[in-house]
Amino acid sequence: xxxxxxxxxxxxxxxxxxxxxxxxxxxxxxxxxxxxxxxxxxxxxxxxxxxxxxxxxxxxxxxxxxxxxxxxxxxxxxxxxxxxxxxxxxxxxxxxxxxxxxxxxxxxxxxxxxxxxxxxxxxxxxxxxxxxxxxxxxxxxxxxxxxxxxxxxxxxxxxxxxxxxxxxxxxxxxxxxxxxxxxxxxxxxxxxxxxxxxx
Amino acid sequence: xxxxxxxxxxxxxxxxxxxxxxxxxxxxxxxxxxxxxxxxxxxxxxxxxxxxxxxxxxxxxxxxxxxxxxxxxxxxxxxxxxxxxxxxxxxxxxxxxxxxxxxxxxxxxxxxxxxxxxxxxxxxxxxxxxxxxxxxxxxxxxxxxxxxxxxxxxxxxxxxxxxxxxxxxxxxxxxxxxxxxxxxxxxxxxxxxxxxxxx
Amino acid sequence: xxxxxxxxxxxxxxxxxxxxxxxxxxxxxxxxxxxxxxxxxxxxxxxxxxxxxxxxxxxxxxxxxxxxxxxxxxxxxxxxxxxxxxxxxxxxxxxxxxxxxxxxxxxxxxxxxxxxxxxxxxxxxxxxxxxxxxxxxxxxxxxxxxxxxxxxxxxxxxxxxxxxxxxxxxxxxxxxxxxxxxxxxxxxxxxxxxxxxxx
Amino acid sequence: xxxxxxxxxxxxxxxxxxxxxxxxxxxxxxxxxxxxxxxxxxxxxxxxxxxxxxxxxxxxxxxxxxxxxxxxxxxxxxxxxxxxxxxxxxxxxxxxxxxxxxxxxxxxxxxxxxxxxxxxxxxxxxxxxxxxxxxxxxxxxxxxxxxxxxxxxxxxxxxxxxxxxxxxxxxxxxxxxxxxxxxxxxxxxxxxxxxxxxx
Numbered sequence: 156x157x158x159x160x161x162x163x164x165x166x167x168x169x170x171x172x173x174x175x176x177x178x179x180x181x182x183x184x185x186x187x188x189x190x191x192x193x194x195x196x197x198x199x200x201x202x203x204x205x206x207x208x209x210x211x212x213x214x215x216x217x218x219x220x221x222x223x224x225x226x227x228x229x230x231x232x233x234x235x236x237x238x239x240x241x242x243x244x245x246x247x248x249x250x251x252x253x254x255x256x257x258x259x260x261x262x263x264x265x266x267x268x269x270x271x272x273x274x275x276x277x278x279x280x281x282x283x284x285x286x287x288x289x290x291x292x293x294x295x296x297x298x299x300x301x302x303x304x305x306x307x308x309x310x311x312x313x314x315x316x317x318x319x320x321x322x323x324x325x326x327x328x329x330x331x332x333x334x335x336x337x338x339x340x341x342x343x344x345x346x347x348x349x350x351x352x353x354x
Numbered sequence: 355x356x357x358x359x360x361x362x363x364x365x366x367x368x369x370x371x372x373x374x375x376x377x378x379x380x381x382x383x384x385x386x387x388x389x390x391x392x393x394x395x396x397x398x399x400x401x402x403x404x405x406x407x408x409x410x411x412x413x414x415x416x417x418x419x420x421x422x423x424x425x426x427x428x429x430x431x432x433x434x435x436x437x438x439x440x441x442x443x444x445x446x447x448x449x450x451x452x453x454x455x456x457x458x459x460x461x462x463x464x465x466x467x468x469x470x471x472x473x474x475x476x477x478x479x480x481x482x483x484x485x486x487x488x489x490x491x492x493x494x495x496x497x498x499x500x501x502x503x504x505x506x507x508x509x510x511x512x513x514x515x516x517x518x519x520x521x522x523x524x525x526x527x528x529x530x531x532x533x534x535x536x537x538x539x540x541x542x543x544x545x546x547x548x549x550x551x552x553x
Numbered sequence: 554x555x556x557x558x559x560x561x562x563x564x565x566x567x568x569x570x571x572x573x574x575x576x577x578x579x580x581x582x583x584x585x586x587x588x589x590x591x592x593x594x595x596x597x598x599x600x601x602x603x604x605x606x607x608x609x610x611x612x613x614x615x616x617x618x619x620x621x622x623x624x625x626x627x628x629x630x631x632x633x634x635x636x637x638x639x640x641x642x643x644x645x646x647x648x649x650x651x652x653x654x655x656x657x658x659x660x661x662x663x664x665x666x667x668x669x670x671x672x673x674x675x676x677x678x679x680x681x682x683x684x685x686x687x688x689x690x691x692x693x694x695x696x697x698x699x700x701x702x703x704x705x706x707x708x709x710x711x712x713x714x715x716x717x718x719x720x721x722x723x724x725x726x727x728x729x730x731x732x733x734x735x736x737x738x739x740x741x742x743x744x745x746x747x748x749x750x751x752x
Numbered sequence: 753x754x755x756x757x758x759x760x761x762x763x764x765x766x767x768x769x770x771x772x773x774x775x776x777x778x779x780x781x782x783x784x785x786x787x788x789x790x791x792x793x794x795x796x797x798x799x800x801x802x803x804x805x806x807x808x809x810x811x812x813x814x815x816x817x818x819x820x821x822x823x824x825x826x827x828x829x830x831x832x833x834x835x836x837x838x839x840x841x842x843x844x845x846x847x848x849x850x851x852x853x854x855x856x857x858x859x860x861x862x863x864x865x866x867x868x869x870x871x872x873x874x875x876x877x878x879x880x881x882x883x884x885x886x887x888x889x890x891x892x893x894x895x896x897x898x899x900x901x902x903x904x905x906x907x908x909x910x911x912x913x914x915x916x917x918x919x920x921x922x923x924x925x926x927x928x929x930x931x932x933x934x935x936x937x938x939x940x941x942x943x944x945x946x947x948x949x950x951x
Binding site for chain 1: 371375379387390392409410420
């Protein structure tokens with residue numbers, strides 16, 4: 156039932172693209188910044204930083220999602236459900252991104268960054284579950300996909316949850332370091348995610 | 355005229371995906387929450403709750419919509435019109451969702467939850483009419499779709515309007531209970547909606 | 554070059570769906586409406602009215618657009634340009650819709666409704682030009698499309714600009730009547746637009 | 753691997769369409785403009801100007817993007833990465849557009865227009881890099897695409913970065929002239945961009 160996986164992809168792609176583009180709505184400058192606008196724009200760096208980090212992360216999830224779905228022979232009710240939960244967490248990302256943009260280096264930054272980190276933890280748990288369910292005993296995997304490919308994808312999923320848990324815990328010590336690490340993960344993962352596209 | 359049903363699906367999918375993703379814009383924290391941000395984020399639970407409920411409901415409508423459209427041989431002017439009205443109600447959902455997010459457990463919660471419930475009633479009346487019109491005397495149904503499938507879908511549509519009417523009426527007694535029930539309906543319907551995808 | 558017309562349709566559909574769904578962002582209630590929320594929601598009727606009117610109008614443009622594009626053999630540089638201008642005006646619609654929603658029956662309603670009417674005039678001029686250019690001497694029309702079809706579409710386009718000009722002028726006398734007429738045009742055009750889909 | 757390029761296009765088209773449509777959210781009038789609304793709407797001309805300029809520019813990038821992708825035989829990991837960075841800059845455009853809309857002819861206009869110009873510089877650097885990478889030694893170009901086509905596209909890309917650098921520098925002397933020039937570039941490029949579609 157490849158028809159089922161096409162459907163899965165179209166709706167998911169829509170949510171990924173919209174969530175990524177809605178991130179821009181986090182940017183705002185105080186009303187009537189006037190002559191100090193230039194100064195204010197430079198001090199928006201937490202907004203730029205959070206925007207790039209979240210945008211790249213959604214991009215990676217999108218690239219990986221396509222690659223994973225391409226290995227599926229069909230889609231069943233549980234995967235459909237897990238996929239909806241995944242989209243629910245990706246669609247939620249603009250809110251914690253906005254919190255980081257507004258509160259980083261301000262009072263309240265720890266709560267903002269913890270919310271950001273928690274969202275990434277939940278997202279990677281759901282995404283891992285999504286893939287484990289599809290690939291367990293090759294439940295939904297196409298016959299012509301070699302075991303080695305399935306194992307390679309599973310290995311790529313492994314570090315997600317522990318990495319974001321560390322990022323979350325670091326926010327208790329240094330919120331800024333936590334966001335930098337979230338960015339570093341995206342920057343590091345991007346080439347390997349894009350790598351999938353070449354095969 | 356399957357070309358006509360493809361068209362129906364593409365535009366509908368776009369509106370479903372955008373409406374679901376716009377739900378995130380309901381979230382907001384008071385300006386300058388500062389050090390109390392963590393506290394404030396925890397007290398946003400009505401926002402999280404309303405977000406999940408509306409997102410899942412749109413997801414279910416989307417999954418069912420695909421399944422129903424797949425049974426159609428063609429699309430006529432009335433169905434096109436009914437579909438536009440359905441999209442109009444789905445596209446409206448972010449507003450009552452925001453009302454519930456802002457007013458639940460606050461003064462005004464009853465009006466907010468009644469607006470939320472009324473939206474679901476209208477949505478299920480329109481969606482029912484959409485399906486009744488398409489399936490009445492197999493008006494637009496494909497020849498190779500068995501009667502039993504048509505009847506099964508009709509049966510799945512039956513409880514929608516009465517259920518949401520009860521949910522609406524409960525809001526007069528307890529707004530919170532009404533929202534919990536709306537969530538429960540989504541959670542309960544989701545597996546059976548996803549079930550369609552397997553056939 | 555049907556590839557060219559597919560491209561035209563995909564991007565256009567995206568803008569139509571997003572513009573229609575963004576209309577919901579016009580709705581807002583005063584902060585802390587509290588116990589008077591129910592009262593306030595009832596007084597939002599200009600918002601509901603403007604939302605339905607704009608949503609249906611975008612829906613009609615979308616349905617007609619598909620039908621017109623289906624008669625094209627190819628797309629050239631001028632049509633691509635005119636189409637972009639059409640999307641620019643459709644993408645702008647949420648702003649005057651918001652003005653009508655906020656100012657109808659308030660001081661300033663005349664300016665708001667004139668802006669709304671002017672947008673519809675520009676939109677119908679651009680859309681007419683779009684179709685006249687494509688159909689003039691059958692410039693871009695597919696060989697297998699009969700002349701009678703081209704003439705029927707042209708006839709359907711004819712009343713657009715004069716009708717919206719009247720609607721605009723009426724706003725000088727009665728802004729409310731002008732908006733009611735805009736809605737009536739959408740409601741009246743919808744079945745005939747949907748009618749296209751049946752052929 | 754044309755499958756890879758289809759994927760590239762679908763996600764890119766989504767982001768282009770959404771970014772263009774989100775531009776409308778920049779428009780706002782002061783609360784309670786009341787009877788002076790008409791006056792205020794006329795004074796919003798920097799908003800209209802910025803909206804049209806940004807919308808047309810995104811339209812041109814979209815048309816060119818399709819034309820360039822149509823020359824590609826496949827997509828590799830670096831192009832996927834560069835494309836994501838391109839989408840990141842296009843998705844960011846609504847923010848500097850909003851700054852220009854709010855600050856042009858107001859204190860702070862220079863900072864706003866510099867931010868606008870800088871975004872276009874970054875966008876054209878990324879887009880140039882995207883194409884140089886794909887076309888260098890015909891790395892990803894389809895065998896049936898003649899060298900002359902590749903060279904023609906490269907020539908069309910050449911003026912981008914220097915032109916937007918000049919536009920940026922002009923903002924130090926006259927912010928208004930800088931925005932007028934940005935609009936002129938879009939208006940001038942549009943026909944030649946659309947020209948691609950005819951071949």
